[in-house]
Amino acid sequence: MMIGKTDLVDKVKETIDEYNMLISGDKVLVSVSAGPDSMALLHTLLKLKNIYDINLHLFHLDHLTREGQSSIDAKFVKELSEKLGINLTLYVKSAEKYVKEKGLSFETGARELRLNLIQKVANQEKITKIATGHNANDLAETILMRLMRGTGTKGMIGISPTQGKFIRPLIYIFRDEIEKFCYENKINYRVDQTNLESYYFRNAIRNKLIPLMREISKKDFLKNLINFSKIYLEEDRFLNSLTKKIYYKISKRKNNDVYIPIIELKNLPPALNRRLLRLAIEEKKGELLDISFNAVEDIIDSLKNETEFFEFNLPKFMKVVKDKENLVIKKIEKQKIFFKKEIPMEGTCILETLNLVIETKIVDGKDAKIKDDKTTAYLDYESIIPKLYVRPWEFGDRFIPLGLDKGKKLQDFFVDEKVAQEKRKTIPILVDSEKIVWIVGYRIDERVKVKPETRKVLIINVKELS
Amino acid sequence: MMIGKTDLVDKVKETIDEYNMLISGDKVLVSVSAGPDSMALLHTLLKLKNIYDINLHLFHLDHLTREGQSSIDAKFVKELSEKLGINLTLYVKSAEKYVKEKGLSFETGARELRLNLIQKVANQEKITKIATGHNANDLAETILMRLMRGTGTKGMIGISPTQGKFIRPLIYIFRDEIEKFCYENKINYRVDQTNLESYYFRNAIRNKLIPLMREISKKDFLKNLINFSKIYLEEDRFLNSLTKKIYYKISKRKNNDVYIPIIELKNLPPALNRRLLRLAIEEKKGELLDISFNAVEDIIDSLKNETEFFEFNLPKFMKVVKDKENLVIKKIEKQKIFFKKEIPMEGTCILETLNLVIETKIVDGKDAKIKDDKTTAYLDYESIIPKLYVRPWEFGDRFIPLGLDKGKKLQDFFVDEKVAQEKRKTIPILVDSEKIVWIVGYRIDERVKVKPETRKVLIINVKELS
Structure with missing residues (x-):
């Protein structure tokens, strides 16, 4: 099990040094799944332990999946920790159960559960550092x-090499190098049969897209x-730190809202402009999920x-208001606005905040009047x-109004239809998983209209709650 | 032929305004190939001519290719210019001939010829602006x-929307929008059967890669x-202008060489560091072609x-020298160094500057002793x-020395082999179109070694010119 000096260890050390991943005295949590990546990570860190003067602590989560296979992984990690004499925190938690309770997809739920436990x-x-086994192939696939x-x-x-406490020492090592390292150093691992994140999509990239790109480029394009x-x-980090300096200099906080003087925004180069606005939204919203390119x-x-x-x-519940002098980023008080809400394909759904009932049913094309x-x-x-949802309109919304053959900003649609600013917030927008399907009371989307060949018609009726 | 107000014209106008492509009084050369892109470009500019107060001048080059088809294109453009009453400069030049004379590939040569004539x-x-018809699909394919x-x-x-005098007003318009515009406005065009740039590679991207990416992403990923x-x-422009300011502040010029104080370089964020070095090389070299990621x-x-x-x-003939205080970027005096030179697969080649003869021959595997x-x-x-070339070693060179299973910096190889700095410049490096194959006198590359299954052996002998 003793690893000699190898190229892989040297390369990992280079990455650790370049991104200052470790300092003397660090207590490093190593997330060990039992797969080749995390096993290579663990053995590399064992080899470098004394050089950096760090301590290791193992973490494993048994998700209780794959018909008992996950528990064999857990046993493998437990035996490993005993053999190496390194402390292990082992959790046994059903991902299935967690996912159901939270109403999340399996991928998102399992990831959230793991991150919560790691944090705990x-x-x-x-723990001062958390090491994970992401490799260069994961990185290229993610890009x-x-x-x-x-x-x-x-x-x-x-995938960033570092992020808060997280460090990814293998991030610039390719999968084949890792497998070779394990083979040559007789490091046992368990083959992980599930890939928790975006299974279908990532596999299509790994097994179809990358081989095609390799074939037509005839180059080692993953390295590129x-x-x-x-x-x-590095450019991103530099631009962000520059933007942050400017942001804290020009922005003001009043009544818990963020004010950014428009004149200052206009004087910035466009590149910083966009980043500054995202920073402001992030400050109020906590993160930038669901903030689209178009909205910004x-x-x-x-x-x-x-x-x-x-x-x-x-x-x-975020709102951006522009007055003559400032952009103001604020939270909307919840009672004043309705939520994004799933509505059934067949059934009834009540939208209390707007005092509305939405009824849906599916009928045969020939029966639809x-x-x-x-x-x-x-x-x-x-x-x-x-699925189908109802929600208020959002910045960046676009749809293809029935009768047109290209997209239009919802904002421009409202202007053309002379809908007052105040009224806009109370108009329910029906969306499916990809697009707007109906601006209730105004127009359906061209892409979902009933066509001669339509076999089934979805009828949606919205009326006041009586 | 009169184009009314259309969405496409509006969108093109937005791009023109966003990137300040046109100012009053501009004399715009429109490069018209007769294909849909350049025809849509021309008609859009005709429509916007008075708004921007610009003049148009047409340019067409008949390459004398495609068995007379190219001359029909030229006739089409000539008739168009007469009908519209716009001046046309029409060149008839054989691309084939030009390419042969210059010893270039057809793609590179035809492009160079066209750009030279446009410049003329x-x-x-x-002419104050040169408009070309590149569209959003071209852009995505290029990326x-x-x-x-x-x-x-x-x-x-x-592809940048503007570059010196060049403007690309259709750069954010997709091909299907352009074809639709031509169809609806009854704009005739000629279908261009050749795509001069990187024919095979670009077509593989267009016809195989993009459809696959569309299928697995299930999104309009080209827009992304x-x-x-x-x-x-925008970020690139901002970073570049910032780097330029710093570059001119810290760099010095002595005897026609560029000196950059190392202490100043070290104090810069890594993002600017890399850009500054590229700027310095660009100043001395004129461009950045062939300057690899690894070299920098x-x-x-x-x-x-x-x-x-x-x-x-x-x-x-560029050289980067590091002394204790500066990085110095200089030109090498040509007589002191040998050139990159193609060598035949079978035959003799004399390298005068090094006083060497290189002989190559191909023999059957079983005959090779x-x-x-x-x-x-x-x-x-x-x-x-x-093809096969000989050249001096360059910064960033890597190869897989025979017997190793991974790449090594040539620089490290020389250090391990104790080759003196001065001698390194005189060692011929044999390369093929992709990689180093032989460090003459030292080591061949693992990837080109003779294997049991080798059918043909390339024998290369280097000896002193007597």
Whole structure:
């Protein structure tokens, strides 16, 4: 089990030094899944333990999945910790159960559970660093995923080598190097049959996309992706620290809201402008999930207009208001607005805050009698991507109004339809998992209209709660 | 032929305004190929002509290709210019002939010829802007190409909306929007059967990669690529202008060389550090072609070492020297160094500057008698990617020395082999189109060694010119 001097250990050491991952006295929690990555990570850290003067503590979570396989992994890690004489915190928690209780997808839920437990152990054991086994292939796959799914600029970084207490010493080591290291040093591992994050998508990238890209580029293109990610990581950090300095200098806080003088925003280069706005939203919202590229662009665009007053919703009860002198980022008081709410494909749903009832039913195409009725929508059932939700309108919303053949900003639609600012907040927007399907009382989306070939019609009726 | 108000014209106008592409009085050369992109560009500019107060001048180049088809394109453009009453400069030049004379690939040569002629017309006609028809699909394809082939950070910008006099008003318009615009406005165009740039690679991206990415992402991922490119364009411009300011402040010029104080470099954030070094190389070299990621990283790495003196070659007779206080970027005097030179797969090649003869021949695997001889290399012919070249060593060079299973910096190899700094410049390096194959007199590359299954052996002998 003793690892000699190897190229892999040297390369990992280079990464640790470059990103200052370890300092003397660090107590490092090593998240060990029993797979090759975490086993290589553990053995590399064992080898470097004395050089950096650090202590190790193992963490493992048995999710109780894969028909007992997960418990064999747990046993493997337990025996390992005993053999190495390193403390282990082992949790046995059903991911299935957690996911059900929280109403999350398996992937999201299992990840949340693991991170919560890691955080808990980190507090109890006075852990200063948390090491995970992410490798360069994970990084390249993540970059491609983000590039396709769309993110802000974070996407091109993929997975950062460090993030708070988290360190990823293997992040620039490719999977084949890790497997070779394990083979040569006779390191046993268990093959992990599930990949908790985005299983289908990541596998399609790994097994279809990357091989095709390799074939047509005839180059070692994964290295190119990683090189770009490394460069961009540093540029991103520099731009962020510069933006933060400016942000704290120009922004003001009044009544718990963030005020940013518009004149200052306008004087910034566009690159910082966008980042500053995201920082402000992050301060109020806690994170930047669900803040789309379009929402940020629209807010920046609105600055060009001298006189107009704006008030827009963002997800999680955030609101951006523009007066003549400031952009104000604030939380919306919850009672005044309705929530994003799932509505059944067939059934009844009550929207108390707006005093409305939404009824849905599915009928055969030939049975549907389509009437001209502002409070009822007739939609092509097969063009809807489940699930169906109702929510207030948000900054960045776009749809294709029935009869048009290209998208339109919802904001422009409201202006054309002369809907008053105040009224806009109370109009229910029906959306499926990908797009707006109905601006209730105004217009359905072109993409979900009933066509001659429509087989099933989804009828949605909205009426006042009596 | 009169185009009414359309969404496409509005969108193009937005791009023109956002990137300040046009100012009153501009004389715009429109490069018209006769294809849909350039026809849509021309008609959009005609529509916006009075709004911006600009003049148009057409440019077309008949390459004399495609069995007379190119001349039909030229006739089409000529008739168009007469009908519209707009001046046209029409060139008829054989690309084939130009390419042969210059010894370039068809793609590179045809592009160079076109750009030279455009530049010539621009000077003659006092042109202030040159408009080309690149669209959003071209942009997305270019980003993917660069991402796979590897570039510095420029890759993620793909094609910049403006570059010197060049403007690309359609850069954020997708191909299907352009075709629809042409269809609806009855704009005739000619289908261009050749794509001059990187024909195979770009087509593989267009016809295989993008459809697969669309299928597995289930999203409009091209828009995500373009959004990232737009953001990064601004960040890149900002970082560059910041770096330029610092560069001119800290760098000094002595005897035509650029001196950068190392202490100043070390105080910069890594993001600017890398850009500053590239700027310095660009100043001396004129451009940054062939300056690899690895070369720049190696130079930056060398700064960490307090005492070591470095002297390294870069392509095009560039040299980076590190003394205790400065990085010095200089041109190498040509007579002192040999050039990159193609050598035939079978034949003789004389390297006068080093007083050497290189002889190559290909023999059947079973006929090859492999001898242990420092001046002769025996290589697996099928592992060589034509063509073969000899050149001096360059910063960033890496190879896999015979017997090792992973890459090594050539610099480290020389240190291990105790080759003196001065001698390193005179060692011929044999390379194929992708990799180093032989460090003459020292070691061949593992990837080109003769294997049991080798069918043909390439024998290379290097000896003193007598």
